[in-house]
Amino acid sequence: MWQVIGQTRAVSLLQRSLETDSLAHAYLFVGPAHVGKMTLALNLAQALNCEAAEVPCGECVSCQKIASAKHADVQIIDLSHDDDSAETENRAKIRVEQIEELQHSASLPPFEGRCKVFIIDGAEFLSIGAANRLLKTLEEPVGKVVFILLTIDERLLLATVVSRCQRVELLPVPANEIEIALNSNWGVEPEKAKLLARLSHGCLGWAVSAALGDSLAQQRAERLDRLFDIINADCEERFAYAAQLATQFSQNRGLVHERLNLWLVWWRDLLLVKVGSIDSITNIDRLDSLSEMARGYTLAQIRAFIQSIRAAGEQLRQNANPRLVLEVLMLDIPEAGKYNEVKSAV
Numbered sequence: 193m194w195q196v197i198g199q200t201r202a203v204s205l206l207q208r209s210l211e212t213d214s215l216a217h218a219y220l221f222v223g224p225a226h227v228g229k230m231t232l233a234l235n236l237a238q239a240l241n242c243e244a245a246e247v248p249c250g251e252c253v254s255c256q257k258i259a260s261a262k263h264a265d266v267q268i269i270d271l272s273h274d275d276d277s278a279e280t281e282n283r284a285k286i287r288v289e290q291i292e293e294l295q296h297s298a299s300l301p302p303f304e305g306r307c308k309v310f311i312i313d314g315a316e317f318l319s320i321g322a323a324n325r326l327l328k329t330l331e332e333p334v335g336k337v338v339f340i341l342l343t344i345d346e347r348l349l350l351a352t353v354v355s356r357c358q359r360v361e362l363l364p365v366p367a368n369e370i371e372i373a374l375n376s377n378w379g380v381e382p383e384k385a386k387l388l389a390r391l392s393h394g395c396l397g398w399a400v401s402a403a404l405g406d407s408l409a410q411q412r413a414e415r416l417d418r419l420f421d422i423i424n425a426d427c428e429e430r431f432a433y434a435a436q437l438a439t440q441f442s443q444n445r446g447l448v449h450e451r452l453n454l455w456l457v458w459w460r461d462l463l464l465v466k467v468g469s470i471d472s473i474t475n476i477d478r479l480d481s482l483s484e485m486a487r488g489y490t491l492a493q494i495r496a497f498i499q500s501i502r503a504a505g506e507q508l509r510q511n512a513n514p515r516l517v518l519e520v521l522m523l524d525i526p527e528a529g530k531y532n533e534v535k536s537a538v
C-alpha cells in the first residue's frame with residue numbers, strides 16, 4: 193500500500209515501472225517542502241525490498257524496518273539539516289565525505305534486502321565536489337542500487353546530475369484531500385483540519401506536523417502578530433525590520449521567502465474579503481482581523497501592495513540587494529484609512 197497521499201500520478205508512474213521491471217537507476221523527486229517526497233521515496237524503497245506479493249505491503253519485516261529507518265540497505269543522507277555553524281568550506285568537505293561513503297556502500301551487495309536504496313534529501317545542497325563524485329556513481333550504474341534525490345528546487349542542481357535521473361514531480365495536494373486525510377487518518381477535528389488544509393498550501397506533511405505538534409501553528413501565530421506590528425509601525429521600525437530580514441536573507445533565503453509568502457497570503461485574503469469571497473480565504477481563523485483590516489483599505493491599495501510583495505520576491509530571486517528590496521517593500525505598505533488598530537483574533 194502506497195502511503196503517500198494525493199500523488200496519484202507519481203505513484204502510478206513508479207508502480208508501472210515496478211510491474212514492468214523498468215525502474216530507473218536514479219530518480220529525482222521534485223516538489224515543495226513537506227509535499228510527500230520522503231514518504232514516496234521510503235515507499236519506493238519498501239516496494240523494492242518488500243516480501244509480500246503486492247508491494248509495498250507496509251507490514252512485512254522489511255517494510256517495517258524501512259519505515260523505522262532500521263533497514264541496512266536503505267540509507268538516508270540529509271543534506272538540508274546540517275549544522276549551521278559549520279564553515280562553508282567545512283560543510284562542503286563533509287558533503288564530499290558523505291558521498292564518498294555512499295559510493296563505497298553502493299559498491300557492496302545488499303546486506304539483508306534485494307535492493308540498496310540511497311535517498312539524498314536536500315539534493316540542492318550538494319556541493320559541486322560532492323555532486324561531481326555522485327555523478328560518477330550515477331554514470332556507472334551497478335546492479336541492485338537505486339538512488340533517489342529529493343529537491344525543492346532542481347535549478348540549483350548540476351544539469352549533468354539532473355540529466356542522469358528520471359524526474360518525478362510531486363504537485364501540491366488539493367486542500368479538500370488534505371482536509372479529508374487529516375480528519376480520517378490522523379483524527380484531526382473538522383474545523384482544525386479545514387484551517388490546516390488551507391494553510392498548508394498543498395503540503396500534507398506541513399499540515400500533519402502542525403496538527404500533531406503546536407510549534408508550527410505557534411510559529412505562524414507569532415509571524416502573523418509580527419506582520420500586524422509592522423503594518424501598524426512607523427517608518428523607523430519598518431526599516432529596522434527590513435534590515436533584520438535582509439540579514440536573515442544572507443543566512444537563510446528560504447526563511448525570508450517564507451515570510452514574504454505569509455504577507456502575500458494575508459494580503460490576498462484581504463482582497464478576497466474586500467470582494468466578498470470569504471469562502472476562499474486561507475487564514476480562516478483570523479476572519480475578524482481580516483474583515484476589520486479590509487475596511488481600512490481600498491481595493492486598489494490592496495492590489496498594488498500584492499504586486500509589491502510579488503515584485504520583492506522576484507527581485508530577491510534575481511539577486512537584487514536584499515536590504516534595498518525590503519526597504520522599498522516597507523515603503524509600499526499602504527496607508528490605512530478608517531482602520532486604526534487590529535487585535536489578534538487568536
Ligand SMILES: [Zn+2]
Nearest residue numbers: 242249252255
Ligand atoms: Zn512489505
